[in-house]
Amino acid sequence: MSDLPEVGLRLLDPRLTGWGFPRWGSSAAAGLDLHACLDAPLLLPPQGKPALIPAGFSVLIRDPAWCGLIFPRSGRGHRDGLILGNGTGVIDADYEGPLLISAWNRDASEAVRIEPGERIAQLVFTRIARPTLTVLKDEAGGGSGRGSGGFGSSGL
Numbered sequence: 001m002s003d004l005p006e007v008g009l010r011l012l013d014p015r016l017t018g019w020g021f022p023r024w025g026s027s028a029a030a031g032l033d034l035h036a037c038l039d040a041p042l043l044l045p046p047q048g049k050p051a052l053i054p055a056g057f058s059v060l061i062r063d064p065a066w067c068g069l070i071f072p073r074s075g076r077g078h079r080d081g082l083i084l085g086n087g088t089g090v091i092d093a094d095y096e097g098p099l100l101i102s103a104w105n106r107d108a109s110e111a112v113r114i115e116p117g118e119r120i121a122q123l124v125f126t127r128i129a130r131p132t133l134t135v136l137k138d139e140a141g142g143g144s145g146r147g148s149g150g151f152g153s154s155g156l
Contacts, residue, residue, distance in 0.1 A: 016035060018117075069123070085104035091123070
């Protein structure tokens, strides 16, 4: 018996199967390739506004112990500056609407061209923890000794 959830996919764009969706790029890949479901090529201007690009499907996770995370593809991000406008997309277990990819061109000088069907992002499924939260009263002493120094307070 597997402890992995059964995740449903609702295809919204019939072109996806022709582009090879759903698939992982290799047998050990963490991310499921996400395609740009565009009708025409899209040019993202240098450091312009992000564009919302349909992924062409909905994901039905439905298990509150799991979520999906959308990340950029590392090659396009490093080589071309194509990253996510929101850093990382979070797909909650109860969200069943269409997936949209917030694409942004961080390059300062050249436009990024995205072709219909191009793999531009990846979806990673991961467990989540929902700890019990306790609101604490302001107490003197105790704690880790780090205080509230913030960034760089550990000396690194």
